[in-house]
Amino acid sequence: MPVARTHEDMLKVGVNGYGTIGKRVADAVVAQPDMELVGVAKTRPNFEAERAVAKGYSLYAAIEERADQFVKADIELAGLVDELVEESDVVVDATPSGIGAENKSLYEAHDTPALYQGGEDAEMVDTSFNARANFADASGAEHVRVVSCNTTGLSRLVAPLEAEYGIEKVRATLVRRAGDPAQSGRGPVNDILPNPISLPSHHGPDVQTIFPDLAIDTLGLKVPATLMHMHSVNVSLEAEPDAEEVRELLEGESRLFVVPERFGIDGAGKLKEFALDAGRPRGDLWENCLWGESVSMEGNDLYLFQAIHQESDVVPENVDAVRAVAGTADAAESVETTNDALGIGF
Numbered sequence: 001m002p003v004a005r006t007h008e009d010m011l012k013v014g015v016n017g018y019g020t021i022g023k024r025v026a027d028a029v030v031a032q033p034d035m036e037l038v039g040v041a042k043t044r045p046n047f048e049a050e051r052a053v054a055k056g057y058s059l060y061a062a063i064e065e066r067a068d069q070f071v072k073a074d075i076e077l078a079g080l081v082d083e084l085v086e087e088s089d090v091v092v093d094a095t096p097s098g099i100g101a102e103n104k105s106l107y108e109a110h111d112t113p114a115l116y117q118g119g120e121d122a123e124m125v126d127t128s129f130n131a132r133a134n135f136a137d138a139s140g141a142e143h144v145r146v147v148s149c150n151t152t153g154l155s156r157l158v159a160p161l162e163a164e165y166g167i168e169k170v171r172a173t174l175v176r177r178a179g180d181p182a183q184s185g186r187g188p189v190n191d192i193l194p195n196p197i198s199l200p201s202h203h204g205p206d207v208q209t210i211f212p213d214l215a216i217d218t219l220g221l222k223v224p225a226t227l228m229h230m231h232s233v234n235v236s237l238e239a240e241p242d243a244e245e246v247r248e249l250l251e252g253e254s255r256l257f258v259v260p261e262r263f264g265i266d267g268a269g270k271l272k273e274f275a276l277d278a279g280r281p282r283g284d285l286w287e288n289c290l291w292g293e294s295v296s297m298e299g300n301d302l303y304l305f306q307a308i309h310q311e312s313d314v315v316p317e318n319v320d321a322v323r324a325v326a327g328t329a330d331a332a333e334s335v336e337t338t339n340d341a342l343g344i345g346f
């Protein structure tokens, strides 16, 4: 049971950038027993601004010159983003790729530690972050990058395999969704793209920001889908466990959902339907979704398929990164608190 906290004890969290990731992180912060959402920042008064205010979130203008647009749209503003940053113990920057780097000086000016997302360069932060793999590295850090959805998915899988068996090499092919459901301008609409065409894709080097000594090759594609990414993974282990043993190991991981055969889930569409039936907010799947019957061993080679819900798997990681930076919990405590508060696990 989490310890009841007074208002003064609560970690004050601001969210700058209220899109796919930011709105989910804001909701997740509100659900935590030890956190308080100071507010969220946006550049313009669209439907997301309306909904944020309707939920009772304090809304801040991310760009001062555009603050009057909110007034004209009759959307109540709590202030400017500077005030949000000043009032926060930790800011989660969930702005589009590259904007986080531009915002770094804003956070430094207020001496407020900041979390960035996977679209930012690893070089701009003190450490990249995955709760399962390197929680402690973010302790007391000023600038932390929560790695991308695909890198988070790979890191969650690599961590227990590395600890239990040792890994010779990871080879992963990432079949990536073209865009998120609301991104009407993204493609391809009718094509299958090697993306990037040259090897490796950025995902392998990105996983190495979490596991510096890991041998990993990744290939990427983009397909006309919006629901989830799909990974076809081969891990050469330093041991030869049987498939059942590996499956049991993976089933013991709180953020890996090993999809049972009896569910009859044949792809991302049914996974999303399952999440909606289970009452998940926005149909989110915070866990890697890994097909149990795909877990196979050939000698020391492990093979499996996993689906990654790009819109939500990094959300619990952001919540944990807040505690890591603030130094208020260790990895096990934080993951348990986050999982309980969100309802992670089926």
Ligand SMILES: NC(=O)C1=CN([C@@H]2O[C@H](COP(=O)(O)OP(=O)(O)OC[C@H]3O[C@@H](n4cnc5c(N)ncnc54)[C@H](OP(=O)(O)O)[C@@H]3O)[C@@H](O)[C@H]2O)C=CC1
Binding pocket: 016, 017, 018, 019, 020, 021, 022, 041, 042, 043, 044, 046, 062, 063, 094, 095, 096, 097, 098, 099, 117, 118, 119, 120, 147, 148, 149, 150, 180, 310, 311, 314
């Ligand atoms: N979507 C995904 O699948 C994943 C994304 N990521 C990473 O998360 C980050 C955010 O991505 P995502 O949520 O998809 O992006 P979105 O475009 O959905 O959301 C970002 C929001 O930030 C707002 N914004 C733009 N400029 C600024 C600014 N200067 N200050 C404050 N807010 C601004 C925009 O809203 P408005 O202009 O209306 O205010 C926009 O809606 C990126 O680094 C991305 O790589 C990581 C994992 C998965």
Ligand SMILES: O=C(OP(=O)(O)O)[C@H](O)COP(=O)(O)O
Binding pocket: 118, 119, 148, 149, 150, 151, 176, 178, 179, 203, 310
């Ligand atoms: O970080 C992501 O994917 P990536 O790990 O393939 O770069 C997110 O799904 C965002 O991808 P996008 O840059 O295609 O919007």
